[in-house]
Amino acid sequence: MLDREAVCLLAHEDKPEPEPWHPPTWAEGLSRRAVEVLQRAGLDSREAVSQAVTDWTPATWYALPNCGHRVYDQVCQWVNSNS
Numbered sequence: 001m002l003d004r005e006a007v008c009l010l011a012h013e014d015k016p017e018p019e020p021w022h023p024p025t026w027a028e029g030l031s032r033r034a035v036e037v038l039q040r041a042g043l044d045s046r047e048a049v050s051q052a053v054t055d056w057t058p059a060t061w062y063a064l065p066n067c068g069h070r071v072y073d074q075v076c077q078w079v080n081s082n083s
Helices: 005-013 034-042 046-055 058-063 069-082
Strands: none
Touching: 005 034, 046 069, 058 069
C-alpha cells in the first residue's frame, strides 16, 4: 500500500505542465487575470484600456467579472507607466 506522500507525488507526476502564458503584445506587463478581464470587457488595445481608465468610474471596473481592486490598481499603474 502506498503512503500518503507517495500518492501525492504520483498524482503530481500525472498532471501535465501548464502551458507558459504570454500576454498579447499590447498588454505586456499585465497579469493574465488582468488581460482576461480587459478582453472580456472588449478592451483589446493599449489605447482602449487607457480610454477606459479615463472614462470609467472605479465602480464600473469593479462590476466587471473577476475585476477587484488589485486588477484595477494594476491596470491604472500600467496605463500611467506606459503613457
